[in-house]
Amino acid sequence: MNNLILSLAPKFTKLESLILRQDKPQLEDNAVETIAKYCHDLQDLDLSKSFKLTDRSLYALAHGCPKLTKLNISGCTAFSDDALAYLSGFCRNLKFLNLCGCVRAASDKALQAIAYNCSRLQSLNLGWCENVSDVGVMSLAYGCPDLRALDLCGCVLITDETVIALANGCLHLRSLGLYYCQNITDRAMYALAHSRVRNKQDVWESVKNRYEEEGLMNLNISQCTALTPPAVQAVCDSFPALHTCPGRHSLIISGCLNLTSVHCVCAVQAHRTAASLPHPAH
C-alpha cells in the first residue's frame, strides 16, 4: 500500500477525498509526505490505525493540505500534542476530527489550540483519550460553538464542569458520548436539561430552527454510575428525540442498573393509548 501511494499520489493532484483505513498498518511517513506534496485540494483524509506514522506526517499535512475539513487519525498513537496543535494552526477549516485513541496527541494543550484555531469544528471524537481533562474540553465548548457531536467515552478525568460548559456554549449539540465518565453526576444532567428549556424560550431561535431537528438526539451515559433516575429523566423529558425504547436506543444507559426506571416519551404514549382504549372486560 505504501508504494502504491508513493507512485499514485503525484498523478492525483486534484484529489479531494482519500480513505487509507488499514487492518495491518502499512502506511509510512513518506507516503503521507507525498500526498501532502501533491494533493493540495484534499478535504477528507482517513489515516485511521496508521500506527507507523510519526509527527512528520502531521507537519507535512499542515503545510500541504490546508483545505482539510475532515481528518481521521484514530488509533495513530505515535502523534504528539505539539504536532496536532501545529496542524490545527494551518488546517483551520477542520469540521470533523477523529482522535479516538490518540492518547499522546489529545492533550489539553492540543485541545486549546484546536479550540482557538478551528472554530468551525462540528464533530470531535476523543474516545479513550484519557489525558484529556475539563481544561481542554471546556476550551472547546467555548471556542467551537458549532459543535454537534462530541465523544468523550473513556475520558475518565472529565467532570460535570465540562458538561455544564457544553450545555452553555454548544447550543447545536446533537450527540454526546460520556461512556465511562464516572465523575459525571446529576448536576451535569440538570445542566443539559435546563439548556433545552432556556433555548426554547428564545422565540427567534426556535423560528430560525423550525425545520431543523433540535436538541440532543444521542446521549451515551453507560457506566456513569453516579447518576440517579430523576436527573436522567429530566434530560429525557427535555429532549424528545432521546429514546430508551427497544430499537431506538438513543439514550444509552446500559450498565446503570439504578436507571431502569427512566423512560422515553414512547412509554408515556403507550400508557395513554392503553388507558384510552375500551377495557376488554366492559
Ligand SMILES: [Zn+2]
Ligand atoms: Zn421511545
